[in-house]
Amino acid sequence: MTLLEEPDFGTPARPGQATVEVTVDGVALTVPPGTSVMRAAAQAGCAVPKLCATDSLEAFGSCRLCVVEIDGARGTPASCTTPVAPGMVVRTRSEKLEKLRRGVMELYISDHPLDCLTCSANGDCELQDMAAATGLREVRYGSGVDAGANHMDLPKDTSNPYFEFDPAKCILCSRCVRACDEVQGTLALTIEGRGFGSTVSPGGTDFLSSDCVSCGACVQACPTATLQERSVVELGLPTRSVVTTCAYCGVGCSFKAEVRGSGEATEVVRMVPLKDGGANQGHSCVKGRFAFGYASHPDRVLAPRIRESISDDWREVSWEEAIGFAARRLRAIQAAHGPGSIGAITSSRCTNEEVYVVQKMVRAAFGNNNVDTCARVCHSPTGYGLNQTFGTSAGTQDFASVDDADVIMVIGANPTDAHPVFASRMKRRLRRGAALIVADPRSIDLVRSPHIEAAYHLPLAPGTNVAIVNAMAHVVVTEGLVDREFVDARCEGFDEWAAFIAEPANSPEAVEEITGVPAADVRAAARLYAGARNAAIYYGLGVTEHSQGSTMVMGMANLAMATGNIGRRGVGVNPLRGQNNVQGSCDMGSFPHELPGYRHVGEESVRDIYNELWGVEVLDEPGLRIPNMFDAALDGSFRALFVHGEDIAQSDPNTAHVEAALSALDLVIVQDLFENETARFAHVLLPGTSFLEKDGTFTNAERRINRVRPVMPARTGKQEWQIVCELAQAMGYPMHYDDAAQIMDEIALTTPTFSGVSFAHLDAVGSVQWPCTTERPEGTPIMHVDGFVRGLGRFVPTRYVPTRERSTRRFPLILTTGRILSQYNVGAQTRRTANVAWHPEDLLEIHPHDAEVRGIADGDRVELSSRVGTTSLRASISARMPVGVCYTTFHHPVSGANVVTTENSDWATNCPEYKVTAVQVTPATTQAAVERGEAPVGAGRG
């Protein structure tokens, strides 16, 4: 494929029917009201020259290059800022217009370095293109440094690790400033100064020190080489594109991977977000756009390794030897300890096809249901809670739905850090007038950011989510705010639930002491949510990773049903999924109780489908979940584990317990890009493929199935699904596919909600949201429109039960954990990129009062202890923390946040309670090793 250049219509499309008839250069066409003349002209095939306009930004009208003539209108209006009118007749070309445009171009070129031949944007520069388009042949004012006063000596800003800012090449079109405002919503850039002294400025400092979040929207918007990717400067312009999907968070952005070379010599020059991307519509974050260098990092494991014992050195071996070794030992363990003594964990970073074959290997070759996925430790309560209430284990909306929300309630999520591209979309809606409610212990960035302020921030105590959602529902029920028409027609169980929720114990006043949130704020927030035309809930791991995670998901579903906020645009209950393919890994039958499509293993009719196709008898009993696997490893009934693309030794709670379990296993097989923390306990290390090498699909948080296309051949020589098939075959179970498309064909054949999905269909339409059936090939952006998947929506009483994790005199603070923008989960990828410039280590955020009484200053190394372990990290004193609560991330193994998190978990799903750990924080003076910032110390070691 050659370089994919997407058309630029100059100004954004307008919604609505095409009803306005216009004629451009003799071409008649009909466009929606509000469409600019520039866009209409581009649609008519008469593109108007432009510099300050691009169709991702609202018209600005500064460059004056896009002037046109309109019958009956005076002068030569700018086509970008002039909307069409019925019967309008436009001319984009005339001698007068061409003279005007050349005059404009002369002025631009007179203050621009004429170094095109050595410029990194040579061949990809709109200024260059426009000079050609306007027929510029001379510059009467001189050019370059000969033109008198100019800006060509301004110094470059090279502070950002991914892009450069060269103000000498700037034409002051403001596209970068507007991209930061309109697309990203950070407002980090401005035009500083006036007149000739005007310059683009990241707030009077350099880019790295500024508020810039390095999303790259400014770089993408820049029409010259003023803002340019360093990779383009160093490697040159790309020569071809491959459209694929990001492998970071659950937003699932579509990208053009722009590369040079082919085959093994392929080199990624840059990642450019796809304008047609269903999830991201041309936007990206610092991770997706820039942090792809880990794929070519020298730490990559590229050849299989084995060892008899974890105390031995690794031995690099052939694929055949590694797979044979693993298969023999798996079978030997089963022979000695029974078929249920082995199992596997699938990865939410891998494709649907890879996940499908892993769960198939477990069910068909291992002969058990001991398969689980890393969603266990993040969104398994979403699956349980939404299935109980709505009948399906997925969010209700597409991302675009937020554009129609009038009230947005964000609970236990920090979208600007963890789901930044969706956050930008949400912020755009908030700037346009939607009201915001944030329920979060911390004052996250969304609470107050440029042009956005939450109507209500409910800073609840960690672990009291259910009390808050019940209190809001109490207000809805007792103040007559229920949507009776919706409830009567669409739901069941309302009366019992309403009687429960109306109990005085659920009132805002009654729970104020529990939650710490003023009752008046809860009442006002509930009225705001219930009174909105459209109110939408967005939530994250601050909901699920609690002892009542599943209860809270059901509580939110109750609230949405009671107020009729389900089944149309602008409403819904929407999980913001953590990893790129959490949704997909769950869809693909990764849970030990479910076959693909969330069908319980106890359903005979479902098992029959697989029994017949796979030629085995799928067990009708659930297998072990991840935490159960650890417990069973310690009781000796579970002896071998295949870990596919997950670093459980770093990501799972209570590190000492996890390490003890891994140490107890007879065989650990790890498949990963790197020798991760879990690999310390492994006997077989199988190299994995990066997303740039994979062929398959990811499913994002809005159920959107996107293609992942190989940009380069697998550096390991094999696709991961091939390796899994070979392992299954070596164990005696025949499993073979010619390619990944065949695996999706099998998924579609056996899973009703995927019956319309195939690679060919996705290649034709771009992406689809499941359910995608042969009857509904376009997919399903909004669920539960005419009825719930389970028929009637089910109200479930959600009694608040406090977590047993309490602060005590010994551990008086509550620790909660999360992510930051520049790093991703255990950091295996982002720590191997220049993103470490923003977050080189995990920090402990602590309120000034809590720090002061402990004698802790900002930047001090502190000791963080819980009843299960102790670790050490530096303190960051932050007023956004409430008193009594501290916070850290888990991106770096050296700080090991999960050394202190406990075995507590969600009652229904065993999702760990990462968000509530009683801890003590002290200055790090007690242990020399801790003072030096060395390895964390877990209880139970040594």
Place this chain on the structure above:
Amino acid sequence: MADPAQAHPAHAGAEPVVRLVEEIAVQFEHRPPDAAAAEIAAHLRRFWDPRMRRRLVDAVAAGAVGDPVVVRVAQVLAPGVPAR
């Protein structure tokens, strides 16, 4: 076999399945005991590996559980759990 009590002090003296079922049982405390036991047993059948149900039944038989609802859960489950 590793000793879970040694490997994990927080579990000292407690069978993990007992801790897990007690976490579930507390969510059903507001329900009548028999109804709670029936719902919990149904949950465990749907989501727990049979060996975990076996260990729970064994733990209750060994007198390691005092919660009467959990005891009742074990009684409900006992006929269906596989032998060791």
